[in-house]
Amino acid sequence: MSTLKTLNGNQTIAEAVRQIDPDVVAAYPITPSTAIVETIAKFRADGLISGEFVCPESEHSAMSVCIGAASAGGRVMTATASQGLALMWEMLYIAAGLRLPIVAAIANRSLSAPINIHGDHSDTMGARDSGWIQIYSEGCQEAYDNFIQAFRIAEHLDVRTPVLVGLDGFIISHSLEVIQVEDDAKVKKFVGEYKPVYPLFDTDRKMTVGPIDFTDYYFEHKRSQIEGIENAPPVIEAVGKEFGKTFGREYGFFEEYRMDDAETCIVVMSSAAGTCKDAIDELRSEGKKIGLLKPRVFRPFPHQKIAEALKKTKAVAVLDRSSSPGAFGAPLFTEIRSALYDYQERPPIVNYVYGLGGRDIMVEHFKDVAQKLEKIAETGKVEEWLGYINLRE
């Protein structure tokens, strides 16, 4: 039976893991994702899950165990954040290159230095070229829903690519929300049975996994890897629809909030989108025609769909919770600006970096952005394409 439970983001992920009961969970605890790992360990000790739980000596080893277990033929997951994800670095690329459908929950946190334990997207944005599918969550319910869908997406035969699900450190990972926890059997049925492709446990088959490629094969293997993630959009769409039919909450590539007649638009991902919605409601009640676009899937980037949604607006602000020092804008901005290039008529666009190291972003900050957008829409001119929100200047 579907029940309402008061859980924080970490607990919702652990709850989904209990329901899915993967063959192997290999993880090393790190703030703010520790409670995911802790709770799974407790579930294992209490006999609530039957899969193996492995806690190796580091995140690098945790991802290595995931790769080994997934190659053997198991359904595998992990959880980490920040420096932990950074330490997994080389193994992330190997998981993607070997096309292993591993699922990872990432409690998004800043990267050192300076050391900081709070939420921003530096960790996963840094991993954006590792070949993993990336899905971001606005709150605990979305984290739970995304995590369940992640297995279906990763394991689809056309895709077979690892998926990470981001939930903002502390803001989601440690904040309580009343969420709908679906029926155990129904979740199990939705995720379905896992069928590995060429598992190493199939000892009758002679094969080699991950041999060296020289100049004559590496390029072809990389191209075939790219195909996996490029096959993902129709699968993400179908899984999001089926999830909606089964559990009543449908998902797409992004959410549009009050965008129908919007003249200006704020693009922001994850938990800040919730605050932005409040700001938009207030601005709408003042008669401002403003909307929100909240990307959910960042890799593969739904460039065409987002460009279509934005092209008719008069000004767009893209808010990034990470920076890309020396680049022409932070990650989300460069994607969206580039996506709009193909359109003759396209809105002027600005980038704001916000919330690094967990710095607050409040309704008033979104209202400031809205005011600047209004001016850009009026004049059609962008004076400063990059700004920083709630920074002492």
Add this chain to the structure above:
Amino acid sequence: MSKETWKELTIGTINLDAGNSVKNLTGTWRSGKKPEFIEENCIQCFFCWLYCPHFAILVKDGEVKGINYDYCTGCGICSVECPSKEKSIVMVKEEIELAGGSKK
């Protein structure tokens, strides 16, 4: 040997033709030097066999008998490691034919 296009490859770098490295004739990597086996000096210690990174030391009836030039890259490790009083493996000049037919 014609090579697969990216669409023809097995998913995830998996090679279902395990052991196919025998088809990779690493002997083509030799560039100017090759080891020569001098049987009368050999004390059959098997150091060369142990050290050779390409398994290119020929062994027959439990004795080292020479070099398999299909796989020998000419690295010279066997010659350096050979402990017999007079070396049982020495590196000698080898003429190689370049793609255009000229010799080096």
